[in-house]
Amino acid sequence: MISLKQFKYFIEIVEAGSYSRAAEKLYIAQSALSRQIKELEDELQTALLTRDARQFELTPAGQLFFERGKRILEDIDDTLLQARQVGKGAQGVIRLQHSSSVILTPRISNALARTLDEHPGVTLDVSMLPSENQTLEIEEGRADLGLLRLPTLRRHPHIQVREIGSERLMVAVPPHSPLAARDNLELAELSEEAFISIPHKDRGGLSYLVANLCLEQGYFPKPARALSRKSSQLNLIEAGLGIAIVPECMQLTAPAGVRFVPLARGSLLSAVGLATRRDADPLVAAFAEALAAKLA
The missing domain is CATH 3.40.190.10 (Periplasmic binding protein-like II)
Known part of the structure; x- marks a missing residue:
């Protein structure tokens, strides 16, 4: 069975241009590296490299394996990064609502842009809704953040509203x-x-x-x-x-x-308020804190 380690070793050899330089970078013996590539070729039942004592060349199969293998490893790296971000509450869609009287002025838009820069895994879904409706939407889980005009009349036990300007x-x-x-x-x-x-x-x-x-x-x-x-x-x-x-x-x-x-x-x-759930998930809570600090 082909392993991810063999993918990595093969791509490192091609990019380094030699077995010896790849072995140094990978911190393994050159003989062990050669053995891994031989096992990879045996598993594929085709040669990937033609080599002599001093250099090697990619076969057509080797060129295909290199190009697609590199993309596979890049996808795996991206997947691992995203999984870590999700696990830390650092990636996702935040649903932001604002009332028609809370225009996304340069002050607010710039604060949103800077907050997004600090949270590269976040995407905003922005819509417009009356202030009173926003608190209900957030209370019932259909929205995450609200920019609204104070005062709000209805009291929802899970909603907090902080004045931001x-x-x-x-x-x-x-x-x-x-x-x-x-x-x-x-x-x-x-x-x-x-x-x-x-x-x-x-x-x-x-x-x-x-x-x-x-x-x-x-x-x-x-x-x-x-x-x-x-x-x-x-x-x-x-x-x-x-x-x-x-x-x-x-x-x-x-x-x-x-x-x-x-x-x-x-x-x-x-006054303008920023509404969130008191028990908002870590991603929303962190984003709200950062945004409120920029608007205060």
Whole structure:
């Protein structure tokens, strides 16, 4: 039976160009190396090398065996490496979700890229989902990490959410609105404006935060005739259907006509959280820790 050792010895001889150099590199006697190649040829029932006292040449069978044998050994090395990585929790697919208001800004994207560099065996599967839904998906094992807008209303016993940053809130207004010419707006001034996004009774996130801020000023956001909690709300705003209070990152994906006015002189903030399971597997936990450190 042909052994992997014989594969390795034969390839080492060809690459070294001589039996003596291969024997030195392999730390075995040249006579033992010659014996292994003779046994390999006997098993194959064909000559792989033609040799004299000073040199050798590959036969056609030897050339084929060398090329394919080398690939086989490389595949085995890769398999062993991957098996070790998997055993250490260092390789796999991580399912990352983010809400429509947590845009993958350069700050977040660069942090993800650097974290991936530190975990070469990891592949990210990225999708978009509302903040409240993310915690349920992670709780039930259909996702691993979530980038969401705080607060979340539902409490899941196995989920932890850590704050990884905040952004100032701005008012997104139509291009021809009188508000577009302002340098700053106060919440109290928006009581008669139509809001494109209002909170869902069972969901937290950005719209819930905005509604509570408005309630502190004595009013509840008046709904516009067209409502959206997705990034499409900016298109509705451009069309003049209403306004929205959004994090400043939304400027990166906004249609050209939407104007952004600082709110309360930049003193009102929206926090972003990173959600994971408390008992996440080692790969996910290590990736989350590294990502959170870069975003904190």
